Amino acid sequence: MLIQKPRDILPSEITPHGLFERRREFLTRSGAGLIAGTALWHGLPADARAAAKLQTAPSALSTTEPLTDYKAVTTYNNFYEFGTDKSDPARNAGRMEVRPWTLTVEGLVGKPRRFDIDELQKLAPLEERIYRMRCVEGWSMVIPWVGFPLAALLKEVEPLGSAKYVELLTHYDPAIMSRRPVLDWPYGEGLRLDEALHPLTILAVGVYGEVLPNQNGAPVRLVVPWKYGFKSAKSIVTIRLTEEQPATAWNKAAPEEYGFYSNVNPAVSHPRWSQATERRIGELRKRPTLPFNGYADQVASLYQGMDLKKFY
Amino acid sequence: MSLSLRTPSATAIATLKAIVFVLCLLPAVNLALGWQADALGANPIETITRASGEWALRFLLITLAVTPLRRLTGLHWLLRLRRMLGLYAFAYAAAHFAIYLWLDQFFDWGAIARDILERPFITVGFAAFVLLIPLAATSNSFAIRRLGGRKWQSLHRSTYAIAIIAVVHFWWLVKADVLEPAIYALILAALLGVRAWWRELERRRQLSVPPPAKHLQRPVIRIVPRQ
Numbered sequence: 001m002l003i004q005k006p007r008d009i010l011p012s013e014i015t016p017h018g019l020f021e022r023r024r025e026f027l028t029r030s031g032a033g034l035i036a037g038t039a040l041w042h043g044l045p046a047d048a049r050a051a052a053k054l055q056t057a058p059s060a061l062s063t064t065e066p067l068t069d070y071k072a073v074t075t076y077n078n079f080y081e082f083g084t085d086k087s088d089p090a091r092n093a094g095r096m097e098v099r100p101w102t103l104t105v106e107g108l109v110g111k112p113r114r115f116d117i118d119e120l121q122k123l124a125p126l127e128e129r130i131y132r133m134r135c136v137e138g139w140s141m142v143i144p145w146v147g148f149p150l151a152a153l154l155k156e157v158e159p160l161g162s163a164k165y166v167e168l169l170t171h172y173d174p175a176i177m178s179r180r181p182v183l184d185w186p187y188g189e190g191l192r193l194d195e196a197l198h199p200l201t202i203l204a205v206g207v208y209g210e211v212l213p214n215q216n217g218a219p220v221r222l223v224v225p226w227k228y229g230f231k232s233a234k235s236i237v238t239i240r241l242t243e244e245q246p247a248t249a250w251n252k253a254a255p256e257e258y259g260f261y262s263n264v265n266p267a268v269s270h271p272r273w274s275q276a277t278e279r280r281i282g283e284l285r286k287r288p289t290l291p292f293n294g295y296a297d298q299v300a301s302l303y304q305g306m307d308l309k310k311f312y
Numbered sequence: 313m314s315l316s317l318r319t320p321s322a323t324a325i326a327t328l329k330a331i332v333f334v335l336c337l338l339p340a341v342n343l344a345l346g347w348q349a350d351a352l353g354a355n356p357i358e359t360i361t362r363a364s365g366e367w368a369l370r371f372l373l374i375t376l377a378v379t380p381l382r383r384l385t386g387l388h389w390l391l392r393l394r395r396m397l398g399l400y401a402f403a404y405a406a407a408h409f410a411i412y413l414w415l416d417q418f419f420d421w422g423a424i425a426r427d428i429l430e431r432p433f434i435t436v437g438f439a440a441f442v443l444l445i446p447l448a449a450t451s452n453s454f455a456i457r458r459l460g461g462r463k464w465q466s467l468h469r470s471t472y473a474i475a476i477i478a479v480v481h482f483w484w485l486v487k488a489d490v491l492e493p494a495i496y497a498l499i500l501a502a503l504l505g506v507r508a509w510w511r512e513l514e515r516r517r518q519l520s521v522p523p524p525a526k527h528l529q530r531p532v533i534r535i536v537p538r539q
Binding site for chain 2: 069071072075076080084086087137139180182183250253254269272273274276277279281282284285286
């Protein structure tokens, strides 16, 4: 829609352009992958609500590609509970209370547990993971997440031998979120247990060295970089280990368009558009999309012998 | 300059046309300025693609609203704005198509051909644009004279079909939330529905009127099929 909606972002919340430029320069010189979060926040905006910076360690799993601007990462979001326009979540997600927050881990586990968000953040050392993010809509970003492997959490609860899948349910509060049944709320996602235990799979609690803004899925979200973005569920409240493959929100909405696996795959088109190329946000021309979003070396073995056209 | 709303003077009509011309240009100017100022969000190409397409659809519906509005209000001069509104619909559609070819696909003809052949929402969008071309080409007095009024009118009735195809194009594009295309569909249904209703009224009227005496009979354009 072209009709302009009122902007409720305070000028003080917007990064002065000069600072922003310096951040980029700083990053390029130091090598993005090597910078710890402590240094990262220097030229970054102090978000009025959640400026808490996080102590992080760099990770060998990070990409060294140039980062997508902080502003784009935090204002161009799909978080349908807060509206279906990309700019809606940044406007509306501030209503969500993210502290206190409890994450319940249940199902086929030896030690079901409830984690407070602060407790969760101390479960494992926080790492900065700079990942490519490829949206099923054909755009992509490079985002410096802060988080820890989902495997660290699962180890705490001791999955039973019968557990085959991990279901993730996200926060839904009709009082502050959309009541139109665009998707079957609460938003549910799922992974196979081996996918969930893969070292690339993380629970993120921050981005750009700071606590996650609400529109990016505060206080805790999943990040699975080799799958389309919608698999990376935001604002998670329940993680449930199951024997059966869990139902997932987009798969329920359009099963022929969004499969359970949803691995980034340029060879399998979405029924309505090609997935062969993508537009990296901030760039003009499209670039080719890579199998498994460029993480094939790490994850292709998980799908050996599977027909990825069938299990899309 | 006459201030009469019913029968405005030629100067008033000309002024009005100039005002409408500028107003119709504003969305394009707004987008161009936004592009210059980098104020179209994180994905400006997506923004202008969407906006140009939506404006094409809006102008199609505005054009289709002229006849019902004219009939409801009795302001017959509204008809004099219709050609410009229709041509704006075409201009925004052409911009939409050009943005797709250039900024979205960068003239990757292979990908464009696959899109048009394999992706139904692009197939129908492309069809709507192609069907608009003859209408734009015949939107001048010379073409009306050459084709003759009746032929020209039946050609331009394809606008109804084009508007339906354009709404389908939008509907098939959205991922899950069909609210916006549904609103356009409702407006279009009202605009076409009122025409169908008036036509039905006219059919009944013609059926109920006894044929005039032989010496008074003149050729009439009948819309009731001959028995």
